[in-house]
Amino acid sequence: MPDPDLSPEQSSLPEAAARFGAYVLAEAAARARDITLATGRPPAAPPAPAPPVAAVPPEPAVPAVEVPASAGCLKRVLRGPSGLGTAGLYPARRAEAPEVPEPAPVEAIPVPGLYFHPVPEPDPVRVAEVSRRIKAWAVDEVDLYPDDWEEEFDGFSVGRYMAVCHPDAPSVDHLMLATRLMVAENAVDDCYCEDHGGSPIGLGGRLLLAHTALDPLHTTAEYQPLWAESLHADAPRRAYRSAMEYFREAAGPSQADRFRHDMARLHLGYLAEAAWAQTDHVPEVWEYLAMRQFNNFRPCPTITDTVGGYELPADLHAQPAMQRVIALAGNATTIVNDLYSYTKELAGPGRHLNLPVVIAEREKLSDRDAYLKAIEVHNDLMRDFESEAAALATACPLPSVQRFLRGVAAWVDGNHHWHQTNTYRYHLPNYW
């Protein structure tokens, strides 16, 4: 067994891979056999044609972008790296123009000075189909929202979000797995924690009961039906229950359990944020970053293999080096949210913690200087993510590891793209 006490610096992925390789492959083959035997059909999702496995992270072949403050450079910057060999590094980038209709141009002003990788708009045909299906699911299957939330639902552009974050999803069915979960996660955040009736008061009880839609209650015959009925009691639980059912059908048992663990982390993060809100406590910057590592997008990139139709074996997912890469990626994506949602959160009622707000308060900086410092924190996280992912890709050249790392990197890039272009939801501060 791997030594659970190894720190990331001490972990030795090649050695671990050598130890686990045969076991993992045998397990995967056995699992495929079991699924075929149990269902009479092969495992749910045939792997998509694997993109090239060389050089997962961008360094050093693909310089990322730090957007200069001058808008004149934007066109060149947004076109992104185009040198020899860059196409295979990012599945989200297409070397050639898509054969489908050109997507409508989107307004795209990134945070100046932010380190990110530009990606093209996703296939508009795919986006349209995911958008159609997710609305049908929301309205007809889980009765997610009242009519007057429809504009906000559309403005969220979840189909475009998930299509740009999962460029290697082999089908719309695969993309729908991520899309339903994304909608459900936002329903819980909005209805339990934030703007649509949410409150820190009583949040723990609500979250725990909703969590049982992902991680079911096992109890006595007397109480089981009451629990089952409760999963239909409100929109967040209906959404979690249904989205998880679809996900479980496509995922392997350890992929489903990985997701449950990540969602428990998320709920823990919501609770810490709520506890601080209740007492109007502003944590220190590192404490805020700790909370935000849990109240985090992490459950989204970590399903990249299920959405891609393959599986990163649990033992490789659990390696400390992989855990560090995932955490850094999740943290970078989440601080992107803090930067793009800054003005929205300032305009809301009460004090909404985000990184610039906490830095301003705790380090006694002006709002602008705190915002600029938050950009630097993000950039450091991004660079660490990329260098640790590069080291891991070199150390562990297994195809599932390579593809998973590329999938996480694509999610990071896609998440930035969606935030940058979602002008319905986000507006930058006037600091430049």
Ligand SMILES: CC(C)=CCC/C(C)=C(\C)COP(=O)(O)OP(=O)(O)O
């Ligand atoms: C989709 C998902 C797992 C979300 C979990 C946590 C979350 C809602 C975010 C990381 C987004 O942050 P925030 O709550 O600040 O969202 P907005 O700024 O309101 O878009």
Ligand SMILES: [Mg+2]
């Ligand atoms: Mg935010």
